Amino acid sequence: MSDWDVIVIGAGAAGMFAAIEAGRRGRRVLLLDHAKAPGEKIRISGGGRCNFTNIHAGPGNFLSENPRFAVSALKRYTARDFLARVEAHGIAWHEKTLGQLFCDGSAREIVAMLTGGLAEAGVTLRLGTPVEAVGRDGGFVVQAGGAQRAQSLVIATGGKSIPKMGATGFGYDIAKQFGLGLVETRPGLVPLTFAEQELAPMKALAGVSVQGAAASGKARFEEAVLFTHRGLSGPAILQISSYWREGGEITLSLAPAHDVFAELKAQKAQAGRQAPQTALARLLPKALAQHLAAGLTGNLADLSDKRLRALAEAVNAWRLRPVGSEGYRTAEVTLGGVDTAGLDSRTLAAREVPGLYFIGEVVDVTGWLGGYNFQWAWSSGWAAGQVA
Numbered sequence: 001m002s003d004w005d006v007i008v009i010g011a012g013a014a015g016m017f018a019a020i021e022a023g024r025r026g027r028r029v030l031l032l033d034h035a036k037a038p039g040e041k042i043r044i045s046g047g048g049r050c051n052f053t054n055i056h057a058g059p060g061n062f063l064s065e066n067p068r069f070a071v072s073a074l075k076r077y078t079a080r081d082f083l084a085r086v087e088a089h090g091i092a093w094h095e096k097t098l099g100q101l102f103c104d105g106s107a108r109e110i111v112a113m114l115t116g117g118l119a120e121a122g123v124t125l126r127l128g129t130p131v132e133a134v135g136r137d138g139g140f141v142v143q144a145g146g147a148q149r150a151q152s153l154v155i156a157t158g159g160k161s162i163p164k165m166g167a168t169g170f171g172y173d174i175a176k177q178f179g180l181g182l183v184e185t186r187p188g189l190v191p192l193t194f195a196e197q198e199l200a201p202m203k204a205l206a207g208v209s210v211q212g213a214a215a216s217g218k219a220r221f222e223e224a225v226l227f228t229h230r231g232l233s234g235p236a237i238l239q240i241s242s243y244w245r246e247g248g249e250i251t252l253s254l255a256p257a258h259d260v261f262a263e264l265k266a267q268k269a270q271a272g273r274q275a276p277q278t279a280l281a282r283l284l285p286k287a288l289a290q291h292l293a294a295g296l297t298g299n300l301a302d303l304s305d306k307r308l309r310a311l312a313e314a315v316n317a318w319r320l321r322p323v324g325s326e327g328y329r330t331a332e333v334t335l336g337g338v339d340t341a342g343l344d345s346r347t348l349a350a351r352e353v354p355g356l357y358f359i360g361e362v363v364d365v366t367g368w369l370g371g372y373n374f375q376w377a378w379s380s381g382w383a384a385g386q387v388a
Helices: 013-024 040-048 071-076 079-088 108-120 170-177 196-205 235-241 260-270 276-280 286-293 305-316 372-385
Strands: 002-009 029-032 051-054 093-095 100-103 124-126 133-137 139-143 147-155 182-188 209-216 219-227 231-233 250-253 318-320 333-338 356-358
Touching: 002 013, 002 139, 002 170, 013 029, 013 108, 013 147, 013 372, 029 147, 040 051, 040 108, 051 079, 051 372, 071 372, 079 093, 079 108, 079 372, 147 170, 170 182, 170 333, 196 286, 209 235, 219 235, 231 235, 260 276, 260 305, 276 286, 276 305, 286 305, 305 318
Parallel strands: 002 029, 002 147, 029 124, 147 356
Antiparallel strands: 051 100, 093 100, 133 139, 139 147, 182 333, 209 219, 209 250, 219 231, 250 318
């Protein structure tokens, strides 16, 4: 049996960061992962350029049964703290939109920064090493290429999103084994799908994109909306998918910067002989204008104010009822997870199991699209790494 101070399971963003921080404190750290390479979700993120944080990251950008849980970690290790580390390693970066920070070059630079940090901190990294079992024996005993024992165990195994990259529910099984509660998990930041009868008339729109807005309940996001052969995608849809629940509606606004009724009425007065879809095509892609005006006969001049208002509502208050989502296969994150009621918000330690920590996506803290989930990985990993 090999003895360590800390064993971290999961060599993703949170796990590597926690291991680095614990190693810097002089702890003997073993970092395990069943994958052949560390940080695979980092490598593929942001189109290969890694949206490594969001400069605006704060508790209001996260979903959780306890919205206040993330406050401590996010305040103690901020986006600017991580950015300082990126800059110290000479990694060039840029802000894309809405505070989203990307590498100028490749996401591999972030992975290299982290693996270099592991080596500098003296962390032992073992890849291709699946964990077969976890038990207690004074501390924790992990069966992974033989028995490994440590006083502290950090679970950083992520959620169920993107199973083709090896994502599993392993972390949830460990939580249940040690008596922690779970919040129901579901795919987040995921395209939405529609029933065939609703999708059929929309199929001609596949590939059409607009700068629009999507709303569900009190949540609303203004970003790109993309029509697909299965339903809807694009940043606004991915964002709202985390708030939408099956059976509920979403509301689309396809020209949120425009008072569509006022503009249609003005065009009716100025050029009433044009077709309604021609007028709409001034605001929307042609295919979308034709779809929304389908069924209207006559010219713009023939439409009453009531019909114009209905057309305007079809543009900026289009109510749709998705049948589901594309699921974990394409979801960027997993909503829900280890219930924060059983964790200390400052350290991410299990309240009733001394030495056990849960960090990153496995916890019931899920960020918006745009670098927020990476910041939660850095912040929660840092917090646990200070004490594990």
